Amino acid sequence: MIALEGTTARHEPSGGKRGGFDMEGLVGYILLIGVLLSMTLIAAGVIWHWLSTGRPGIAYSISGMNLFDFILAVTRQIFSGAFRPRLFVNLGIAVLMLTPYVRVFASVLYFAFVERNLKYTLFTSFVFSVLSYSLFLR
Numbered sequence: 821m822i823a824l825e826g827t828t829a830r831h832e833p834s835g836g837k838r839g840g841f842d843m844e845g846l847v848g849y850i851l852l853i854g855v856l857l858s859m860t861l862i863a864a865g866v867i868w869h870w871l872s873t874g875r876p877g878i879a880y881s882i883s884g885m886n887l888f889d890f891i892l893a894v895t896r897q898i899f900s901g902a903f904r905p906r907l908f909v910n911l912g913i914a915v916l917m918l919t920p921y922v923r924v925f926a927s928v929l930y931f932a933f934v935e936r937n938l939k940y941t942l943f944t945s946f947v948f949s950v951l952s953y954s955l956f957l958r
Contacts, residue, residue: 843930847923854919858912865908878909887917887955921955924948 870876882890894910897903928948931940 841930841934843927843934846926846930850923850926851919854915854922858916858919861908861912861915863912865905865910865912868908869905872905878906880906882910882913886957887914888957890914917955921948921951924951 866876866878869878885893890910891914894907894914897907897910924944924947928941928944931937931944935941
């Protein structure tokens with residue numbers, strides 16, 4: 821920490837983080853885990869499809885549904901026991917699409933409960949509501 825002229829330097833035991841909570845680290849882990857899990861699921865589905873059919877690609881369309889419909893369809897497949905390569909690819913796509921959503925949700929909670937900053941909580945909540953609209957309502 822640099823002390824300005826006429827002031828004394830204070831030692832902050834948490835390294836400048838409020839309450840010792842590392843939000844940047846949490847966001848980094850959310851993004852890393854989301855992307856790695858998504859890549860793993862998609863790769864598993866594509867490799868399984870390739871080994872069972874001899875074709876390396878899966879061609880299908882998911883147009884005409886929002887993310888909520890998409891996740892409901894995937895959930896139904898899981899509970900019906902219909903484990904196929906396409907299910908793993910769909911799970912990977914769902915995880916990839918939900919990763920930034922979870923990141924913004926974690927930011928809303930951080931600004932509301934750790935920082936207790938109303939302005940940032942409102943801004944981040946607005947971003948969260950726009951993401952919710954774009955992912956689930958359209």
